[in-house]
Amino acid sequence: MKGWPLYExxxxxxxxxxxxxxxxxxxxxxxxxxxxxxxxYCRRGEGASIWVVPASAITASRPEDRxxxxxxxxxxxxxxxxxxxxxxxxxx
Amino acid sequence: MYTQGLDLVPKGAEAQRPxxxxxxxxxxxxxxxxxxxxxxxPDDWMPEGYRRTLIRQISQHAHSEIVGMLPEGNWVTRxxxxxxxxxxxxxxxxxxxxxxxxxxxxETLGVSREELIEQLLSGKxxxxxxxxxxxxxxxxxxxxxxxxxxxxxxxxVPLQRCSYGPYARAMIRICREESFHQRQGYEIVMAMAxxxxxxxxxxxxxxxxxxxxxxxxxxxxxxxSWHTAQSMKWKIKRFTNDELRQRFVDAxxxxxxxxxxxxxxxxxxxxxERGHYDxxxxxxxxxxxxxxxxxxxxxxxxxxxxxxxxxxxxVREAALTYAEKRRRRREAARAA
Numbered sequence: 361m362k363g364w365p366l367y368e369x370x371x372x373x374x375x376x377x378x379x380x381x382x383x384x385x386x387x388x389x390x391x392x393x394x395x396x397x398x399x400x401y402c403r404r405g406e407g408a409s410i411w412v413v414p415a416s417a418i419t420a421s422r423p424e425d426r427x428x429x430x431x432x433x434x435x436x437x438x439x440x441x442x443x444x445x446x447x448x449x450x451x452x
Numbered sequence: 453m454y455t456q457g458l459d460l461v462p463k464g465a466e467a468q469r470p471x472x473x474x475x476x477x478x479x480x481x482x483x484x485x486x487x488x489x490x491x492x493x494p495d496d497w498m499p500e501g502y503r504r505t506l507i508r509q510i511s512q513h514a515h516s517e518i519v520g521m522l523p524e525g526n527w528v529t530r531x532x533x534x535x536x537x538x539x540x541x542x543x544x545x546x547x548x549x550x551x552x553x554x555x556x557x558x559e560t561l562g563v564s565r566e567e568l569i570e571q572l573l574s575g576k577x578x579x580x581x582x583x584x585x586x587x588x589x590x591x592x593x594x595x596x597x598x599x600x601x602x603x604x605x606x607x608x609v610p611l612q613r614c615s616y617g618p619y620a621r622a623m624i625r626i627c628r629e630e631s632f633h634q635r636q637g638y639e640i641v642m643a644m645a646x647x648x649x650x651x652x653x654x655x656x657x658x659x660x661x662x663x664x665x666x667x668x669x670x671x672x673x674x675x676x677s678w679h680t681a682q683s684m685k686w687k688i689k690r691f692t693n694d695e696l697r698q699r700f701v702d703a704x705x706x707x708x709x710x711x712x713x714x715x716x717x718x719x720x721x722x723x724x725e726r727g728h729y730d731x732x733x734x735x736x737x738x739x740x741x742x743x744x745x746x747x748x749x750x751x752x753x754x755x756x757x758x759x760x761x762x763x764x765x766x767v768r769e770a771a772l773t774y775a776e777k778r779r780r781r782r783e784a785a786r787a788a
């Protein structure tokens with residue numbers, strides 16, 4: 361809305377869990393974004409903590425670059441399953 | 453509350469431009485992802501038709517939630533007890549929330565909130581035909597929760613697996629909250645069905661008035677639903693309008709019988725061969741009349757929305773002014 365930029369909303373459901381993206385709100389400033397996010401996404405005690413981030417502040421990777429960006433090389437040796445260890449070797 | 457997926461654009465109205473080789477390749481890749489149940493996310497490549505279909509469907513759905521607050525709002529000051537009033541307020545607040553989740557999801561497709569609101573207020577956008585019917589008695593509030601929200605749930609559960617990620621995620625939240633709406637409605641209906649003869653008459657009358665409009669919520673019959681096949685192929689829809697309507701009838705008839713209420717359809721009958729209820733023809737003329745703007749409350753609903761938007765202007769402006777004042781105060785404190 362006019363003069364109400366978009367904020368992305370992240371909620372930590374309870375302590376011990378990371379914040380997770382839940383959606384977005386439009387608000388005139390960050391404080392009001394927090395209050396609106398609380399009313400919108402926490403009507404049933406879903407939140408112990410909320411972050412709001414101006415959507416314009418987020419830098420995102422490009423979907424069309426996905427393969428080149430995330431898998432520059434095959435590096436199977438980074439995974440434990442790459443190594444053949446005899447089954448009688450314990451605690452490995 | 454729910455999307456009717458109104459297909460008002462006739463076939464062939466969208467001009468077919470020849471596709472170049474790159475576009476054909478992208479579309480094939482896109483369909484492969486859909487077939488493999490990989491969700492589509494906002495910045496992924498998608499065919500224009502897919503984007504347009506989703507914008508139409510999600511925005512109609514959002515508008516339905518917003519307009520859906522009006523028939524219920526009519527009863528906030530007249531709810532019979534404080535408990536019922538608190539429940540009704542919470543439900544209406546949920547509807548506003550559902551509208552906002554959906555506007556958010558719709559904006560990820562590259563349409564702005566202003567455009568969406570403008571389309572609703574100008575009457576260009578559609579919303580579910582069901583909200584153009586009046587709520588005449590308290591029994592209507594119960595019937596809306598039980599049947600209107602019940603029909604919405606029937607529609608929305610498969611939408612939780614819609615191929616478009618943001619829409620599917622919004623639907624998961626909405627379905628979780630919608631279940632309370634249906635149960636509180638059935639509870640109201642139950643209380644009245646077990647009440648005085650006058651209350652029983654009221655609730656039967658409400659059922660008689662709402663039954664057919666509720667069946668219309670699933671949209672036109674499959675044979676008249678232009679976009680269904682494409683939407684199913686794109687996995688925006690998982691079931692056809694007629695399939696969902698049948699499931700709903702099968703679910704609801706025993707719930708009505710349990711309360712001694714009579715479904716107002718002389719053709720309603722269990723068909724043991726099909727394993728489903730047979731039911732009469734939905735009055736589609738009425739449906740199209742309401743969709744085209746001539747239902748009992750179309751003008752009143754839009755007028756109320758426009759007034760709410762205008763009368764809320766000072767609140768939006770005050771919020772902006774306050775934000776600006778707060779920003780300046782913070783800067784001054786920093787400078788000092």
